[in-house]
Each structure stands twice: as C-alpha cells, then as structure tokens.
Amino acid sequence: MTGPAHGPSLTHLQRLEAEAIHILREVVAEAERPVMLYSVGKDSAVMLHLARKAFYPAPPPFPLLHVDTTWKFRDMYALRDRMARESGMELLVYHNPEAAERGINPFDHGALHTDLWKTEGLKQALDKWGFDAAFGGARRDEEKSRAKERIFSFRTASHGWDPKNQRPELWNLYNARKHKGESIRVFPISNWTELDVWQYIQLEGIPIVPLYFAAPRPTVDRDGLLLMVEDERFPLKPGVQPVMRSIRFRTLGCYPLTGAVESEASTLSDVIQETLLTTTSERQGRAIDKDAGGAGMEVKKQQGYF
C-alpha cells in the first residue's frame, strides 16, 4: 500500500489500512493477552496480513486461534497451516470436547452444531488460555447489528454482549480497560466493505483459499442451497449422485452449511466483477443470520458468538 506522499490525498484503502494497523497496535500495547481469531476466510486473511504489517520486522506478538468444528473444507486446513508457518506465529486449534463426544454435526443437529462447536467452543477456548482481547474479522457492512457494534466491543466475564450499554468510542481513542475475567473483542476491519477486502487482497497479493475461485466441483442441490460434496461424511440421499458444476464460494464456513454459487469466475478480477454485479449479499448463503425473526445475529452475539 505504498502511495504517493505528495499531491493527492490518501486513498480510502490507505486510510483503512492505517486505521486497522493503529487498532492492532493499541490492543498489543494495552491488553495483557491478545489473540487473533483466525477462521481462514478472506477477512481473516486480510486481518492477518495487516497484523504482519503492523509489527514488522517482529512477527505479530500474539497467537492465532482457530476454533475448529472439524467440518471445514480441506483447502481451509491446508492454508491455515501454511499461513501460520509463514507468519511465524503460534497456531492454537480448539475443538469443543463436548461437541466431539456427542458427535455433533451439521447434518443431524442444525443450529446446535453452530452453537456448540463455534459459540461454546470459542468461549471455552478464550477461557482456557485466558485471552483478554480477541481480534475478529467482522465488518460493519455485513449485517445490521454489526453496523452498530464498536471497534472495541466489550464482553462480560460470561462473554455476553450488551448492545444497549456500549462504551462511547470517540476519535481513535479506545478504552481497553476491563476487570479480571472480562474481555474485549476487537474488529480492526470494521470499516471495510466486501469490495475493499477483495481489492486489498488483489493489490497486496494476499493468499486466499482456492475455493473462492470457480472450478468444477462435485455438488448437490439441497433445499435451494448448492452444497459441495467435500468428503465421505456427506450423507447422500438414496439415488442422488453428486453433479459436477463450476462453482465458487463467497464466504467459507462449515462445508455442509455453506452454499456455493455457480460461476465461471476463476481470477480475482472475475470474482470482484461478479461480486459487484451480483444482486444478493454475501451472507445470503449462510443459514445462521435468519433465525429469531430478523434479529438472528444480534441474539447470537449476545450469547457470545463472534
């Protein structure tokens, strides 16, 4: 993101980058034990890249935490391990033992799957290692309740979020003070849009999971959601055969819950073009936002979901 110093003003991406780096450094300066939540998606990729810039030549002085569900795409696990290696950061992977023991999976357990593996898993992981600040890659343009969340978002000792009682956040002064047991979720790319993230990935050459690009992949159509048959755990209904389609993903999560789009976009430019010309928002492929009558995400956040 080197830009001309004289003449034209800083571009929006230069300002967003500077803001994110400032936020990352504030947390490291003021929190006792920060961690970066790393979900291996494109937003995580940008956040990790910003962290490497913020602390260069030192490696980012905190670990990466992946709260895993065991149901991510294989390509995601591969990129996760590679990026941890390249950044010189410690990678912590957490599996909720209760969810593992009860065999919780997205095919049989629906919402319980997200609740136990992700929401509960995240809380357990934060408690286990005693992290008092956790970076997340959420953006305000994603969803209505996120548009109102602070950059430093305070959590009670039981990880609850109280949207009506948020700390005022003025200028770029962040209040990171908290009592023992309480924690802060920090969103350095709050003010980025989906287009900003894509363009930054392109300009900076940031590695992302190949599933974002179109390729022929085995799929089934289930209740209007185009799912990829990632491995043998996918329960095919009798007589159903996977169909090869040219697909890609706009967001990445657990493969049985993440809908693909049919696409021929195989380069970053193609993907950005398709993103800009599309008529649905990126979270549209996610089942999670639609629970609880329009307030799905707000309720999930109050319970401790990122």
Added chain:
Amino acid sequence: MSDPVYVTDALIAEDIDAYLVSHQHKTMLRFITCGSVDDGKSTLIGRLLYDSKMIFEDQLTALESDSRRLGTQGQEIDFALLVDGLAAEREQGITIDVAYRFFNTEKRKFIVADCPGHEQYTRNMVTGASTADLAVILIDARKGVLAQTRRHSYLVHLLGIRHLVLAVNKMDLVDYSQDVFDAIVAEYSRFARTIGIEHFTALPISGFKGDNITVRSPKTPWYKGPVLVEHLESVAVDTSADRAGPLRMPVQWVNRPNLDFRGFAGLIASGSVRPGDAVRVLPSGKTSTVARIVTLDGDRDEAVAGQSVTLTLADEIDCSRGDVIAAADAPPEAADQFEATLVWLDDEALHVGRSYWLKLGTQTVSATVQQPKYAVNVNTLEHLAAKTLDLNAIGVAEVTTDKPLVFEPYARSRTLGGFILIDKLTNRTVGAGMIHFSLRRAQNVHWQALDVSRDQHARIKNQKPAVLWFTGLSGAGKSTIANLVEKKLHRMNRHTFLLDGDNVRHGLNKDLGFTEADRIENIRRVGEVAKLMADAGLIVLTAFISPFRAEREMVRAMLPEGEFVEVFIDTPLAEAEARDVKGLYKKARSGALKNFTGIDSPYEAPDNPEIRIDTTAMTPEAAASLIVDTLLGDL
C-alpha cells in the same frame, strides 16, 4: 442527465480492471447525519444506499417484508428499517445507537455515521461526530429550525467539523417552495453566525422521493447549487489539511524484535517525515534524527499524516509508549493543567476532585476535574452555573493531570487535543474533552530536589513507612481500634501518627461540609497529608468513614506499592445503629442530619481489603493485635 449509477455498472461489466483502478484511487469522506426523529434521516441514508446500489436483492426482500410488518410508510418501502439495526430500535421505531454505513460513488467512498437525534442520545451523536469530516443537518421543511437543529449544529461545531450541509428535507411536502427554503436558510444563517459557524451549504431535498440526492430534481428549477452527492464528492477531506502541519506522531508501541532493532510505531497525526529529519521526543525534549521508515514492503522515503508507520532514530534515546515524536524545531507543548470543554457520557455524574484516567493520543495519566466554570444549555446555548456535569451535559472546566501531558489545542489537532476520561473503578468511558489551552506550563513546575531522601527518613526511624487506612460505617469502631493499634505500636518504639475526624475536621478541613463533593475533597486532603507523613518515615493511621471506593483507591495510588494497608472495620449497619455511640443515627433517621453514610448516603465496602475486622466476632483488643501482627509480619 444520465444516472451515474448505471455508468458505473457499465464500466464494471465491460472493463473490470479499469473500474478497479478508478476505485483504488478514490478518497474517503466520513460524515454524520443529524436530525430529530421525524426529519427523515434514516430514510435519506437508505436512499443513498439504494441509489448507489448498496442494497442487495435479498436485503431488499427482507426490507419489503419488514416494511409491511413494522414500517411507518404505509405500503411504500421504509428505508429507516434498513439502518435501525438493533431489535429494540426496530420495535420502538427509533434510532438508539450510531450505525455506520458505507457506499461508493464514481469519485469517493463514504462512511456515514447515522446518529440518533434525541437529547438523551447526545453521547452517541458526539461519538459519531468525533470521526466525521462533514455533517449533514436535516431539517423538516414543514417545521423549520428547531431547538434540535440548534443543538445538533452546536455539537458538530464543538467537535470541530468544518464542513456543514443544511439539508432541507421533505421539500415534496411543501410543494418544492423556494420561499419556504429561503426563509429556513435565512433563519439558520442568523443562528449559525451566533455560534461561530462561518460557512455552510444549503440544499432542498426529498429523501423519500429522491430529489436532489444523486440527480438534479426537475421540481426545484430555482435551485442552482450542487446536488447532495455531488457536494459530498467535492469537499476537501481533512487529512490533506493535517499534512501541512509540523510532524506529530504519538508513539503507540516500541518494536524490539532483537537487540539490533528498536522501532517506534505510530499513526502520524500531522505533518510528514523523511529519513534525516531532525525530531524531538516529547515530553523529555531529547533530539535525534530519523534513520529509517520501516515497512513490510521495504523502507520508504517519506510518510505523511494519516499513515501508520515504524520509525527508527539515529541515536539511542529514551522513547516509549505515550511519548510524541515531533518536528525538532516546532514541538508541541507539555502541561499539567488545562481548560477544556467536557461532554459527560455516563449515567453517574462527574465527581469534582475524583481521580479519573485521562487518555489522550497514546498517553494515559491520572486527572481530576475542577468545578465547572459553566455548563451549556444545549437547546438555548445559555451558560449556566453548575456544580457538576450530568449525563449528556456539556461544560467548561479546569483539568489537572498528575504528569505533564503533550498536547495541542483541539482546534489545531483532534489527536493531541481530544481526550476521554475513564472511571478507575467501573472502567467505563465517562467523559470526553477538548482542550482549549494550558493554564500553566509544566516546565515551570519543578519538584524541589530533596537532599534527605524518603528512604533515609525511614531508615533513621528503623521502620518501613505505611498508611493504615481504617474505613467503615460511623460507629463501626474505627477510632477505637486505631487508637489501640497506635498504643501497641508506640510501645514497640514505632514512630506513628493517627489522623481522625477530630484533629482534621477542626483544622485543615474545617471549610468542608458533608456533601459528596466535600467528602471527596476531605479524603483527598487526608490522603495527601498521610502521604507526606509516610514520606517522612512515619506509620500513619487514619480513621475516616471514607465511603467511596474511588477515593480510597486514589490514596492507594499516591503511595508506593505495599505501603497502603486498607483496614475494613466491618460492622453491619444494624449493629452500628444499635450502638449509636454519638446519637448520630437517631438524628439521621429523624431527618435532622443529611447525607449520613448508611442512611441517605452510600457506603461502598472494600472489595479486597488487606485486613478485614469483623467486630461482631472479635473484641477491639483482639482486632488491634491482629492488625499489628499483620503489619509487622508484612514489613
């Protein structure tokens, strides 16, 4: 006139790479919209998002169903529902918190802070205004300039927003009348001058119908100025103005990956920097030159205001978080007393004299606020006498810090002139301040260098100094037990002194009463005296109710670690009231004595006292022995 949205779309479809190059070089403008509940603020933002195609089909479908269920626009789409994100807001049809929204045009990217208009949400509006380059003040054409309009204008001007847009909305409901528009603009001009707003741009619009938002409206042929989006695209952004000033970079973090590298990381607040530039580190005043500007993409020749960088210096000089790296020949001031405008953000009012954390740039210090010189009635803008500041109140007061602060007046620098106050116990952000000027230069305040040190004072007495701070309800037994402790220590050849209500209230503090503010000042003075005596090497015992946790913590912070020993004389209220040695509870219950702790004034018990004495389970004599053993065992 062709619709710019479709021009953009065509470019995306035909030549995505050309579009990306143009998008990459867009600048960014942050603005806020202010208006009262029915001025159509959310509708305007919804319209801006809709017209710049930032609303997707699935969101539109959800919006259509929400509009039918909860909307206030009949069968039409209620854009307000798009921006009111919290469940409580949708239920009540109001905006509670600041929402941030994003949209692009051909020339710029925009971040809109949608702020609630009602007076009870002043703090949310101040939050949104603090990062904005421009403010859009909405006026309902049918209603004209209201008290709200004046309040919002005052607030955005106070926060230093230089670009003001007066959007006279709902022009469709006044038949697009030029007379109505002109009358409103004239009235607003008169008001704006009185508060020092030199310039604003007025536009006739309809957020609901889309008039003069992205496209010039045929309904207002008499209007010759720019349409809203055109204006938003053309105003100068403030980062370019910051670049012209002298270098200021608050140091966030010192980067020391190995012994050979020591970099200073920060966001440049103003000016620019190149290797070889002479710099001065504040507040120490030490000088050096910039060696390198280090980034992951290689060293750079120059960095400017608004960029986050890491600098290395040619010399090994002290520099850490909170310091400011500045142009050597134009450094900012350092001072420990200021006049500032404060906006109070917390439900609990300002406590004059209480110690708060003050955060400015990357500096965090302890600060106290004096009684406000005046508060401002935000609707009439009158100056009113005030003893304190309640939630959403705005006033001017002196602020004193325990260490010199590197600063600039807020009018010159948001970064070095704006601060927040944080309550030391609740950790809440309770106030925001904007510095006017310093009241005395810190350079003029020198500590007298003492030839006989604190340690030497203590050593000759053969003891370690301490402050035994007794706290508890009236009649709990503080003075009784403190007296016994002092007698025991004295018999053991310890040098002690007991401060209690009798020897302090009649002399040093005879000017103080029993209001909350006076109680705070009482404890502050006792704390300072106890600290001086501890400096002299004494073991000090204090016996005061000292009902507020914050003041006890303030005294703890004055003393070296381990020298403050909090002794909680824990007697239940019923028990103390039953004893009522001095007959005070009876008076308080009858109303003859006001502000009596435990009756009509709170007592905040210590969370983690060094020593807790349960007087229902222990005699005063046993308690005194326990305290002496604990103290001497520890020392």
